[in-house]
Amino acid sequence: MDFDTGELSERKKLILKSIIEAHIKLGEPVGSKYLMQEANIPYSSATIRNEMAELEELGYLEQPHTSAGRVPSELGYRFYVDSLVQEYDMTTKEAAELNKMLSVKMSEIDKILDNATKVASAITNYTALSLRPRPSSIMIKRYETVYLDSRSFVLIMIASAQDTVKTKNVKLPFDVTKDDIAKLSEVLNDVLAGVSVDNINISLMMRMESEMPGCPELVGIVVKSIYETMNELGSEIKFEGVNRLLQYPEYKDIDKLQKMLSAIEDKDDIVKAVSTIDQSDDETKVFIGSENMVKIMDDSTLIYKNLKLNGKTIGAIGIIGPCRMDYSKVLSTIDKLSDEINHLSENNLLPGALREDKD
Amino acid sequence: MDFDTGELSERKKLILKSIIEAHIKLGEPVGSKYLMQEANIPYSSATIRNEMAELEELGYLEQPHTSAGRVPSELGYRFYVDSLVQEYDMTTKEAAELNKMLSVKMSEIDKILDNATKVASAITNYTALSLRPRPSSIMIKRYETVYLDSRSFVLIMIASAQDTVKTKNVKLPFDVTKDDIAKLSEVLNDVLAGVSVDNINISLMMRMESEMPGCPELVGIVVKSIYETMNELGSEIKFEGVNRLLQYPEYKDIDKLQKMLSAIEDKDDIVKAVSTIDQSDDETKVFIGSENMVKIMDDSTLIYKNLKLNGKTIGAIGIIGPCRMDYSKVLSTIDKLSDEINHLSENNLLPGALREDKD
DNA sequence: ATTTAGCAGTCAAACAAAAAGAGTGCTAAA
DNA sequence: TTTAGCACTCTTTTTGTTTGACTGCTAAAT
Numbered sequence: 001m002d003f004d005t006g007e008l009s010e011r012k013k014l015i016l017k018s019i020i021e022a023h024i025k026l027g028e029p030v031g032s033k034y035l036m037q038e039a040n041i042p043y044s045s046a047t048i049r050n051e052m053a054e055l056e057e058l059g060y061l062e063q064p065h066t067s068a069g070r071v072p073s074e075l076g077y078r079f080y081v082d083s084l085v086q087e088y089d090m091t092t093k094e095a096a097e098l099n100k101m102l103s104v105k106m107s108e109i110d111k112i113l114d115n116a117t118k119v120a121s122a123i124t125n126y127t128a129l130s131l132r133p134r135p136s137s138i139m140i141k142r143y144e145t146v147y148l149d150s151r152s153f154v155l156i157m158i159a160s161a162q163d164t165v166k167t168k169n170v171k172l173p174f175d176v177t178k179d180d181i182a183k184l185s186e187v188l189n190d191v192l193a194g195v196s197v198d199n200i201n202i203s204l205m206m207r208m209e210s211e212m213p214g215c216p217e218l219v220g221i222v223v224k225s226i227y228e229t230m231n232e233l234g235s236e237i238k239f240e241g242v243n244r245l246l247q248y249p250e251y252k253d254i255d256k257l258q259k260m261l262s263a264i265e266d267k268d269d270i271v272k273a274v275s276t277i278d279q280s281d282d283e284t285k286v287f288i289g290s291e292n293m294v295k296i297m298d299d300s301t302l303i304y305k306n307l308k309l310n311g312k313t314i315g316a317i318g319i320i321g322p323c324r325m326d327y328s329k330v331l332s333t334i335d336k337l338s339d340e341i342n343h344l345s346e347n348n349l350l351p352g353a354l355r356e357d358k359d
Numbered sequence: 360m361d362f363d364t365g366e367l368s369e370r371k372k373l374i375l376k377s378i379i380e381a382h383i384k385l386g387e388p389v390g391s392k393y394l395m396q397e398a399n400i401p402y403s404s405a406t407i408r409n410e411m412a413e414l415e416e417l418g419y420l421e422q423p424h425t426s427a428g429r430v431p432s433e434l435g436y437r438f439y440v441d442s443l444v445q446e447y448d449m450t451t452k453e454a455a456e457l458n459k460m461l462s463v464k465m466s467e468i469d470k471i472l473d474n475a476t477k478v479a480s481a482i483t484n485y486t487a488l489s490l491r492p493r494p495s496s497i498m499i500k501r502y503e504t505v506y507l508d509s510r511s512f513v514l515i516m517i518a519s520a521q522d523t524v525k526t527k528n529v530k531l532p533f534d535v536t537k538d539d540i541a542k543l544s545e546v547l548n549d550v551l552a553g554v555s556v557d558n559i560n561i562s563l564m565m566r567m568e569s570e571m572p573g574c575p576e577l578v579g580i581v582v583k584s585i586y587e588t589m590n591e592l593g594s595e596i597k598f599e600g601v602n603r604l605l606q607y608p609e610y611k612d613i614d615k616l617q618k619m620l621s622a623i624e625d626k627d628d629i630v631k632a633v634s635t636i637d638q639s640d641d642e643t644k645v646f647i648g649s650e651n652m653v654k655i656m657d658d659s660t661l662i663y664k665n666l667k668l669n670g671k672t673i674g675a676i677g678i679i680g681p682c683r684m685d686y687s688k689v690l691s692t693i694d695k696l697s698d699e700i701n702h703l704s705e706n707n708l709l710p711g712a713l714r715e716d717k718d
Numbered sequence: 719a720t721t722t723a724g725c726a727g728t729c730a731a732a733c734a735a736a737a738a739g740a741g742t743g744c745t746a747a748a
Numbered sequence: 749t750t751t752a753g754c755a756c757t758c759t760t761t762t763t764g765t766t767t768g769a770c771t772g773c774t775a776a777a778t
Contacts, residue, residue, distance in 0.1 A: 020683075023683050024683045024684070024685055024686075027607065027608045027609070027681075027683060029770090031769075031770055031771085032770075032771080033769090033770075043721075043722090044721065044722050044723080045722090045723095045770095046721075046722050046723070046724090046772095046773095047720085047721055047722070049770085049771065049772075050721090050772090052771090053771085053772080063770095063771085064730090065728085065729055065730065066727085066728050066729055066730095066770085066771070066772095067727085067728050067729045067730070067768090067769060067770050067771060068729080068730075068769080068770070068771085069769085069770065069771090072682075072683070074647050074648040074649060074650065074682070077647045077648070077660070077682055077683075077686075078647055078650075080686070081645050081647070081686050085686050085687050085690070086687055087687065087690075087691055088685075088687040088688045088690070088691040089691075090691055090692070090695055094482055095695065097478075097481075097482070098478050098482060098692075098695065098696065098699060099699060101474060101477060101478040101481065102471075102474050102475065102478055102696075102699055102700070102703065103474075103703075104474060105470075106470070111464075111465070112461075115460060115461050115462075115463060116461065118460065119456075119457055119460040119461055122456075122460065123453060123456070123457060242601065242602045243601045243602060243620055243623075243624075246613075246616065246617070246620060248386065249386045249387075250386065252613055254605075254611055254613070257605065258605065261602055261605065264602075286440050288433050288436045288437055288440070289433040289436070290433060291433065291437075301436070322386075323431075323433070323436055324379075324382050324383045324386060324431070324436075325383065326383055326447075327383075327436075327439070327440050327444050328444050328445055328446065328447035329447045331444070331446075331447070332446055332447045332448075332449055333449070333457075336449055336454065336457060337457065337461075340457060340458060340461055341461070344461065344462075388741090390740075390741055390742085391741075391742080392740090392741075402750075402751090403750065403751050403752080404741095404751090404752095405743095405744095405750075405751050405752070405753095406749085406750055406751070408741085408742065408743075409743095409750090411742090412742090412743075422741095422742085423759095424757085424758055424759065425741085425742065425743095425756085425757045425758055425759095426739090426740060426741050426742060426756085426757050426758045426759070427740080427741065427742085427758080427759075428740085428741065428742090
């Protein structure tokens with residue numbers, strides 16, 4: 001038994017610290033057995049129990065109910081923060097990330113898209129997303145092909161940005177030989193390596209066709225795949241108002257919400273899905289439920305529209321929500337918004353907006 | 360019974376439209392009784408049931424289970440979007456808001472704060488917030504006082520920005536008369552009306568004291584209230600990573616989550632709480648549970664620190680999470696971050712950052 | 719004087735069974 | 749063709765029961 005000098009014995013401190021840290025890690029009440037076995041406290045559970053009872057009396061711990069373990073009280077956390085917590089050493093990786101993120105700058109286009117997303121989300125009360133298409137600088141450094149069978153092969157692309165590798169399964173409407181596919185990679189590396197998307201033109205395609213006397217039809221199909229991949233690669237997607245999902249009972253089920261949120265967190269699938277939409281398409285697209293290309297979002301609706309500034313597509317905006325979405329409101333908001341952005345440019349409100357387009 | 364020409368009878372269309380719109384509004388399966396009573400379909404529930412059964416057969420509706428109402432199928436939504444939905448007329452208020460929001464520009468300081476919040480949230484994996492303090496231009500246009508009793512009165516302030524009215528209940532540690540309070544409003548309007556916060560100085564306070572021979576002690580107390588109110592008024596708060604809350608079991612309970620989210624949505628309470636923190640304070644503050652000034656957040660922890668750039672406080676950053684927060688990590692992240700931002704200015708990475716400080 | 723083993727007691731969480739409620743489909747009458 | 753009425757189905761809610769975790773206490777061991 002300690003003299004009640006207000007100071008805790010070292011053993012009490014150890015136990016208190018262990019309980020708090022275990023609780024922080026696990027989120028559940030901590031019992032005496034756990035402390036003995038997992039936290040390596042060198043006393044029997046009975047002894048620990050006695051100490052815990054005293055710590056509770058002193059106000060550092062609480063018991064949610066009789067037969068539960070102990071949980072730190074506010075006083076316990078306070079004591080921990082004031083005298084028990086140890087400095088955490090940030091890993092160099094984390095420190096670097098911190099620095100990198102801090103110095104990010106936004107282009108004018110990004111700002112427009114960002115604002116548009118915020119407005120869209122605020123007005124419709126759904127989650128909004130914006131897609132910034134690939135910068136024109138993106139390119140494939142090297143191509144590889146792997147023959148699968150006479151009607152399909154794998155196209156492997158190594159991109160300039162951070163050496164990302166993308167693979168694509170290409171299916172063909174006609175038969176090819178192993179040699180055709182081998183020749184293809186040769187020609188691709190010869191003609192297209194290091195060429196940016198926007199510079200892929202008819203002339204290059206014709207050159208490739210002439211270099212592939214065996215199977216010129218391949219060229220058109222492959223170039224389309226390359227184009228799609230490049231779009232996916234460079235695209236940047238952002239979300240706004242994710243928390244608005246919570247208002248809708250379809251996401252009251254934590255699991256569904258999690259599913260949706262992880263799709264949003266991942267971004268990749270959504271980017272991929274949305275990248276397939278033709279960038280010059282002016283229509284507002286509505287993807288209901290499974291029409292949606294992201295499997296995980298098959299009970300949500302995505303409404304999507306390309307945004308133009310001076311006739312040039314600068315990105316796209318979308319709304320995600322439950323299938324039972326207020327279509328009328330969302331559709332008109334998106335349309336109004338895209339109109340308004342076009343006006344922005346006409347009124348010259350954003351001088352230099354297009355200048356900064358290429359990052 | 361309709362001939363199966365692929366066309367729906369008007370009555371079917373009406374019922375389908377009603378079901379979809381009711382379901383969009385309520386989020387629950389729609390029954391025949393509801394349609395008859397609430398959606399004013401001029402047929403008996405039995406008739407409506409027959410039509411519903413046919414609409415289901417045609418694929419426009421679905422039944423979650425035998426004894427439930429109907430829910431639109433994807434095909435139903437598709438049909439609705441393609442031919443039933445009516446254009447929604449945006450109210451002029453909404454249109455105006457849209458325009459206003461679209462043309463918002465961010466100051467350099469805002470960008471720094473925004474980035475810092477994102478980084479903080481990403482690294483700690485908790486929700487982060489940033490607080491941008493009042494622009495120095497904010498001021499009170501007019502003051503009113505209402506005497507309550509000898510030890511308290513109400514101070515009413517009409518602010519320059521959008522004529523916002525704020526009232527504050529002021530309690531006194533000494534007795535005053537009704538005349539003192541009346542005189543106070545006179546003096547306040549005389550000396551402080553139209554003066555921006557930063558220009559309230561000792562000289563002005565002394566002038567007020569000399570004009571209030573009856574009770575000079577009032578001045579100091581009142582000025583403090585005014586100062587606090589102005590801080591609340593102009594402050595802008597932003598959140599980042601709200602969805603991260605979901606990872607923690609304490610917010611798995613939808614109710615708790617909602618409570619938290621509504622506190623975040625409202626902003627007001629949090630701004631008020633955080634505004635009371637002295638802006639020149641350099642310490643990292645930890646508010647655990649009920650230490651927190653926002654009642655609704657009394658089982659969460661707020662960690663908070665002022666950010667300085669060139670020695671001047673430009674705002675503050677905070678982390679919100681469950682009480683069982685990884686204090687060690689959060690504390691070091693916040694400290695590192697505020698250091699880093701100080702370095703930003705030293706390295707001159709952000710020319711003109713301070714120039715744009717006043718909006 | 720401490721520490722520990724063992725056991726009875728308590729309470730939440732998990733499971734199972736029963737009752738209530740909502741909405742349908744069908745039949746027969748209007 | 750429409751409607752009233754009733755039996756039926758399936759979810760939701762309620763109620764009761766079991767299980768399991770952890771404690772507090774007592775008595776023995778160090």
